Amino acid sequence: xxxxxxxxxxxxxxxxxxxxxxxxxxxxxxxxxxxxxxxxxxxxxxxxxxxxxxxxxxxxxxxxxxxxxxxxxxxxxxxxxxxxxxxxxxxxxxxxxxxxxxxxxxxxxxxxxxxxxxxxxxxxxxx
Numbered sequence: 397x398x399x400x401x402x403x404x405x406x407x408x409x410x411x412x413x414x415x416x417x418x419x420x421x422x423x424x425x426x427x428x429x430x431x432x433x434x435x436x437x438x439x440x441x442x443x444x445x446x447x448x449x450x451x452x453x454x455x456x457x458x459x460x461x462x463x464x465x466x467x468x469x470x471x472x473x474x475x476x477x478x479x480x481x482x483x484x485x486x487x488x489x490x491x492x493x494x495x496x497x498x499x500x501x502x503x504x505x506x507x508x509x510x511x512x513x514x515x516x517x518x519x520x521x522x523x
Contacts, residue, residue: 407440411448418451418458418484459489466490467498470514471506478514482521492522 407427416424427443451461462485469478485495495518503511 408444408448410452411443411446414447414451415443418487419480423480457489459485462488462490463494463498466495466514467502470499470502470517471510473510473513475513475517478517479520482517486521492518 412424412427415427427439451458456464462481465481466478466485469475469481482495486492496515499511499514499518502514
């Protein structure tokens with residue numbers, strides 16, 4: 397049996413533009429070149445699905461999606477992504493007071509360690 401080669405992985409320009417708005421041009425630039433990613437296919441799937449389709453959908457605002465996302469990332473203990481998304485949440489219109497309250501609410505349902513971790517990352521953002 398012969399293995400099929402993977403096709404070139406085109407990066408969706410709409411997803412890249414949205415990432416640029418949220419995370420800045422440097423991070424978006426890294427994602428726009430699949431050859432620079434550890435896995436070009438994973439990179440293109442991330443940009444296409446997460447940003448060009450889900451984040452671009454207007455049923456929820458970017459601010460609302462950001463509040464949900466930071467709660468989920470803090471609850472799951474995904475600290476690297478949490479820091480990035482806290483910064484993006486502010487760019488997307490979330491206030492520091494709202495983000496603090498998300499962490500309080502998170503502590504109620506997911507435990508104080510998760511809420512405190514989220515608050516610690518939020519405090520770093522405030523510095």
